[in-house]
Amino acid sequence: MKVLLIGSGGREHALAWKLAQSPLLTALHAAPGNPGIAEHATIAAIDTADNEAVLSYCRQQAVDFVVIGPEAPLVAGLADMLDDAGIAVFGPSAAAARLEGSKGFTKDICSRYGIPTGAYRRFTSAEPAKAYVRDQGAPIVVKADGLAAGKGVTVAMTLDEALDAIDSCFSGAFGDAGAEVVVEAYLDGEEASFFCLCDGEAALALASAQDHKRVGDGDTGPNTGGMGAYSPAPVMTKDMVERTMREIIEPTIRGMAESGYPFKGVLFAGLMITAKGPELIEYNVRFGDPECQVLMMRLESDLLPLLYASATGGLANATATWRDDAALTVVMASKGYPGPYTKNTPILSLPGEDAGHKIFHAGTALKDGQLVATGGRVLNVTATGPTVGAAKDAAYAALDRVEWDNGFCRRDIGWQAVQRETA
Numbered sequence: 001m002k003v004l005l006i007g008s009g010g011r012e013h014a015l016a017w018k019l020a021q022s023p024l025l026t027a028l029h030a031a032p033g034n035p036g037i038a039e040h041a042t043i044a045a046i047d048t049a050d051n052e053a054v055l056s057y058c059r060q061q062a063v064d065f066v067v068i069g070p071e072a073p074l075v076a077g078l079a080d081m082l083d084d085a086g087i088a089v090f091g092p093s094a095a096a097a098r099l100e101g102s103k104g105f106t107k108d109i110c111s112r113y114g115i116p117t118g119a120y121r122r123f124t125s126a127e128p129a130k131a132y133v134r135d136q137g138a139p140i141v142v143k144a145d146g147l148a149a150g151k152g153v154t155v156a157m158t159l160d161e162a163l164d165a166i167d168s169c170f171s172g173a174f175g176d177a178g179a180e181v182v183v184e185a186y187l188d189g190e191e192a193s194f195f196c197l198c199d200g201e202a203a204l205a206l207a208s209a210q211d212h213k214r215v216g217d218g219d220t221g222p223n224t225g226g227m228g229a230y231s232p233a234p235v236m237t238k239d240m241v242e243r244t245m246r247e248i249i250e251p252t253i254r255g256m257a258e259s260g261y262p263f264k265g266v267l268f269a270g271l272m273i274t275a276k277g278p279e280l281i282e283y284n285v286r287f288g289d290p291e292c293q294v295l296m297m298r299l300e301s302d303l304l305p306l307l308y309a310s311a312t313g314g315l316a317n318a319t320a321t322w323r324d325d326a327a328l329t330v331v332m333a334s335k336g337y338p339g340p341y342t343k344n345t346p347i348l349s350l351p352g353e354d355a356g357h358k359i360f361h362a363g364t365a366l367k368d369g370q371l372v373a374t375g376g377r378v379l380n381v382t383a384t385g386p387t388v389g390a391a392k393d394a395a396y397a398a399l400d401r402v403e404w405d406n407g408f409c410r411r412d413i414g415w416q417a418v419q420r421e422t423a
């Protein structure tokens, strides 16, 4: 099978690395790609924001299957266009991608299908939203409806914070994403991310992970795209996984199909495990980055037939097997991230890949033969081990051999799990 992979992050490097191990793969192409992905794939010089250009490349190269990594091309309808052209594609239609693109849309699906989530109301102007917040009291959560690069959510511990957040959304802080606001009950518990594949009718549970969104040690400082992750998440016991499938994922798949937007691709559920059980915080319609990197390290099964079944049907009969080992990834970012940072700083040396660790590239490029850092999040140093603590030690041992002066990382990825293991 000839596959085209869309994306250029650490998530896509991990997917490329895993797809390249498939005996069913005849050729792997990727766009835009990065130097890590280029170790496994032919880089296609196409503009991935141009759906027509992607389609014409697929026709020219006789691509059998397109795997879309990030959400932007999904929201822009790339999967719809390829599907209409008869090319198999991994990833949802633009209509189904609203599960990530509109928090109000997702909450309405939850309410119609009895999916546990915080009680909520949708608003298109400030005064009624403020009246509702005053009525409900703090803590309470204010969310811009649309995609706001992870910045549109305020978990308000006081009434004033909530009122300010409403003003800030409606005064355009998040552009069009804030034209509608969702106000939602505060959920108390432990967070976990859970991933499953869907083919429009059936869902196959993959695995759980936990990420670290804050830039600083001890979960302090501004939010980022994610500074590290590990899998599995200890809070996602077998029972909790079964409940999540039955109470959250399966009704969502049924609801989306009945509403006329069957969901195909990967469903990434952000969960709060409360005293009542799993409740949905949000959906993403793509693999997490860096969560994907730890999932791919643990996946024993061939990835390609699983993604292909998600695109074309047959997941009901598919199984995925996982290593018992834990996996952990540490993100190395350019100093200054998530604020401004210097680009094109040289990465002088990466450790050789011996047993147990793997370095996935995110924002890197080759300039005159020198590996340089071009992005905020740059390298994902990933390792496995019999415990999260062992995977952590192996990841940091590899990371300490990276020679890159302008890089930094958190030193405490996995701390909650390690605390549990040593308690």
Ligand code: AMP
Residues within 6 Å of the ligand: 118, 141, 150, 153, 155, 184, 185, 186, 187, 188, 191, 270, 281, 282
């Ligand atoms: P989201 O972008 O929806 O994932 O929200 C970002 C973060 O805000 C989540 O990872 C949670 O930590 C927090 N959050 C979102 N919704 C709630 C909620 N209803 N209760 C408590 N925390 C929440």
Ligand code: GLY
Residues within 6 Å of the ligand: 211, 225, 226, 284, 287, 288, 289, 290, 291
């Ligand atoms: N790491 C969080 C995300 O991919 O959304």
